[in-house]
């Protein structure tokens with residue numbers, strides 16, 4: 001059987017960082033034989049060290065059985081060579097560093113090494129898959145599969161089709177996301193930020209505008225989002241959680257693509273980033289995290 005009608009049994013995840021490690025564990029937990037490739041082999045041990053306590057926590061809370069956790073780790077393996085991993089895969093989820101030339105090189109190699117039926121997806125937040133179509137030489141088997149951080153827990157997956165993605169590819173990727181326990185949404189056309197980051201960007205923009213105009217403090221803006229809109233976090237808290245460098249990067253990418261000054265990075269956020277205040281991960285952003 002060729003093409004995406006073939007059932008997905010083996011998955012290759014490219015990149016074992018914050019996203020790739022959890023995405024690969026999601027696949028292993030759902031029963032897929034999962035291989036992971038990273039250019040930095042030390043990432044493998046780091047990924048395992050991050051995953052073990054997370055799964056132990058799930059077992060402790062009764063959300064996962066001990067034997068299922070062990071079986072998932074047994075289904076997960078690391079490969080030393082991208083081409084080797086690609087040769088066995090029915091579907092690839094690329095979660096490598098967010099740089100176009102890095103991803104184009106990966107998709108060029110995947111396009112050559114993977115079997116003809118293999119679907120190629122990218123978890124990129126800002127690079128739509130049409131940027132990778134020429135490199136992969138299989139645009140109909142290509143789309144974005146955008147997970148959210150932390151991927152083990154966040155339910156949304158945005159499946160973003162490029163103008164050439166086939167209906168069968170879309171259906172297979174939606175089905176895969178459901179089988180991972182996610183609630184996928186379909187983005188029918190490539191737009192910067194897809195759905196979630198656009199919604200988040202709109203709320204952040206308004207919050208930053210209110211703060212800059214002195215209308216309210218950031219604490220009161222966050223409180224309003226939580227208590228009036230029922231958001232679990234206010235926009236400033238969320239920016240600190242995501243990372244202010246990431247927030248800035250998403251704006252830069254959108255601005256680079258649209259040229260619309262409304263999409264340009266906010267100077268208040270840029271100033272914090274320049275001062276090394278990146279949010280929770282650096283101990284300080286809008287708020288302090290002692």
Ligand SMILES: NC(=O)c1ccc[n+]([C@@H]2O[C@H](COP(=O)([O-])OP(=O)(O)OC[C@H]3O[C@@H](n4cnc5c(N)ncnc54)[C@H](O)[C@@H]3O)[C@@H](O)[C@H]2O)c1
Pocket residue numbers: 014015016017018019020037038039040043094095096097098102106123124125126146147148149
């Ligand atoms: N962090 C988030 O909140 C988030 C959320 C959704 C999507 N994403 C997307 O996920 C992707 C990865 O982000 P991350 O936060 O996991 O980054 P990360 O820096 O934690 O991990 C990236 C990994 O890619 C590896 N890598 C670099 N070049 C490679 C190559 N040529 N082949 C294989 N591996 C390579 C690095 O060694 C690193 O381990 C990016 O495209 C990003 O846009 C990130």
